[in-house]
Amino acid sequence: MKVLVIGSGGREHALVWKILQSIKVDQVYCAPGNAGISNIAECVNIKANNIKGLLDFALQNSIDLTVVGPEIPLALGIVNQFEKKGLRIFGPCIKAAQIEASKSFSRYIMEKYNIPIARGSSFDDPDKAIQYIKEQPTPIVVKADGLAAGKGVIICNTHDEAINSVRTIMTDKVFGDAGNKIIIEECLVGEEASFLAFTDGKSVLPLPSSQDHKAIYDNDEGPNTGGMGAYSPAPVIDRIMHDKIMDEVMYPVVKGLNAEGIKYSGVLYAGIMVVKDKIYVLEFNVRFGDPECQPLLMRLKSDLVDIIDACIDTRLDQCKLDIDPRPSVCVVLSSDGYPKSYDKGMPINGLENNFDENIVKIFHAGTALKDDKIIANGGRVLGVTALGDDIKNAINTAYETVKEIQWDGVYCRKDIGKKAVDRLTQIPKVGIVMGSDSDLSIMKAAAMIFKMFGINYEMTVASAHRTPARAAKFAEEAEERGMKIIIAGAGMAAHLAGVLAAHTPLPVIGVPINASSLQGFDALLSTVQMPPGVPVATMGIGKPGAKNAALLAVQMLSIADNDLKEKFKAYKKQMVAEVEAKAKKIS
Numbered sequence: 001m002k003v004l005v006i007g008s009g010g011r012e013h014a015l016v017w018k019i020l021q022s023i024k025v026d027q028v029y030c031a032p033g034n035a036g037i038s039n040i041a042e043c044v045n046i047k048a049n050n051i052k053g054l055l056d057f058a059l060q061n062s063i064d065l066t067v068v069g070p071e072i073p074l075a076l077g078i079v080n081q082f083e084k085k086g087l088r089i090f091g092p093c094i095k096a097a098q099i100e101a102s103k104s105f106s107r108y109i110m111e112k113y114n115i116p117i118a119r120g121s122s123f124d125d126p127d128k129a130i131q132y133i134k135e136q137p138t139p140i141v142v143k144a145d146g147l148a149a150g151k152g153v154i155i156c157n158t159h160d161e162a163i164n165s166v167r168t169i170m171t172d173k174v175f176g177d178a179g180n181k182i183i184i185e186e187c188l189v190g191e192e193a194s195f196l197a198f199t200d201g202k203s204v205l206p207l208p209s210s211q212d213h214k215a216i217y218d219n220d221e222g223p224n225t226g227g228m229g230a231y232s233p234a235p236v237i238d239r240i241m242h243d244k245i246m247d248e249v250m251y252p253v254v255k256g257l258n259a260e261g262i263k264y265s266g267v268l269y270a271g272i273m274v275v276k277d278k279i280y281v282l283e284f285n286v287r288f289g290d291p292e293c294q295p296l297l298m299r300l301k302s303d304l305v306d307i308i309d310a311c312i313d314t315r316l317d318q319c320k321l322d323i324d325p326r327p328s329v330c331v332v333l334s335s336d337g338y339p340k341s342y343d344k345g346m347p348i349n350g351l352e353n354n355f356d357e358n359i360v361k362i363f364h365a366g367t368a369l370k371d372d373k374i375i376a377n378g379g380r381v382l383g384v385t386a387l388g389d390d391i392k393n394a395i396n397t398a399y400e401t402v403k404e405i406q407w408d409g410v411y412c413r414k415d416i417g418k419k420a421v422d423r424l425t426q427i428p429k430v431g432i433v434m435g436s437d438s439d440l441s442i443m444k445a446a447a448m449i450f451k452m453f454g455i456n457y458e459m460t461v462a463s464a465h466r467t468p469a470r471a472a473k474f475a476e477e478a479e480e481r482g483m484k485i486i487i488a489g490a491g492m493a494a495h496l497a498g499v500l501a502a503h504t505p506l507p508v509i510g511v512p513i514n515a516s517s518l519q520g521f522d523a524l525l526s527t528v529q530m531p532p533g534v535p536v537a538t539m540g541i542g543k544p545g546a547k548n549a550a551l552l553a554v555q556m557l558s559i560a561d562n563d564l565k566e567k568f569k570a571y572k573k574q575m576v577a578e579v580e581a582k583a584k585k586i587s
């Protein structure tokens, strides 16, 4: 099979590397590619936006499959043009690509299909946009509607700044026609993550979560770039958030597009802002993100071409992804000055060193060959990507490799992956133990409360009857590990809370779960009737019980935490306001 990959960045190097591992593939071409890609595939000098040139090349060379890296050819309709000529190509059609190419279209779809987004509005009249801005609080976000190479989003701290941004985008046209329309949005504060999935328009097959580092300097300071590094998985997207994103974003958008008569096939990327217990979509991309593609493909063990074929043939429901459980990290090396102006032509040293190919890959972005020497030829130059047994280990391996590579003006962020390490090393204040993983749909109601209050918790499964030693060990170690409270959710003869309470001095709250024909009454009695000396606080059956268990835990923790006490008071106030609003509506 002959494959053509379109693009020239680290994403495309990773794609070419991964596609070459497929037993189905004999030859890979890349247009236009870079110096690293030319080591493993044949680069052809056709630009990614030259659709006619790419089409002629694919026809003349009997290309069996074309894989599109960047968004521009997709927005220009490359998929429609290739398909018209009977060529197989991976990516969304021109209409589907609008979900990235037009932020107002994307907002229209999200509003119509109830996908969570920041409050805001689209405008094609600058005066109306300015009037709207004046009525909104600051900071506020101003976005150009069309593609602006990642630079079309301006976060404005004052009304004047926002009004000026409207003028530069809509009147001065700094992003050209991409600024014909504008979007004004509330500024969300939280932690961002990237959620990518394959879809054939019917099924959605998610990749593991990842996180990009957009700003040029450490601690997310300085102007935005194409991405200075990424890692996978992103602990901010735990199992609960993963399910929430699938249910509230990925399935609804694919279904919604279908309802609009648009079949989406390809990679769908949702940029997510996690704000406490809520998620918001910041943007959709219609292709792999770069750099996220690099750590993600390092972890993908399945044959990528099999998955691509299944997407094109609408049989993705038959596929499963085999993912390496080890985390991966990509540190981008750029040239000094990027994302503004930078020098080119500097020879890169160290690439010839022996790196352990099993755990390290150096993907090329802006590189070229000059007199047989690899030179820096772009802003983002290399993506040093490593696997590790844990995230710290992956970070260390990536940065050890980075030390070996030099050129005049090489720069990288020093804190890639730090957010993951910080999150994973936080001490959990609450332990949520479930008798079975089937209890998760109930017990996540407790977890969401802790997310809302910003309280770190740990969730695990341990059965009082099937794994009593595991349950006892968890309880015995909980206090020493810094926990203050344990919540135990179990169904049937729910002895879990009692077993935990017997093995810890910490207070235990039991949540009876409906898991048998007695509808939770059995679990309620087992939890409530404890022998004197082993107290267990007992909550209502099921989800309301799980929620109240968490709220009681918050109240207990707030005895020694005034900030938390204030947050709890605010929560109660909000509850009162919501009831008042409902009462008003009814009367």
Ligand code: AMP
Residues within 6 Å of the ligand: 118, 141, 143, 150, 153, 155, 185, 186, 187, 188, 189, 192, 214, 271, 282, 283
């Ligand atoms: P976008 O191209 O829409 O993803 O925007 C680029 C970046 O701007 C995002 O990754 C965020 O860091 C930031 N951004 C976009 N929309 C918002 C928003 N409503 N609130 C805060 N930050 C935002």
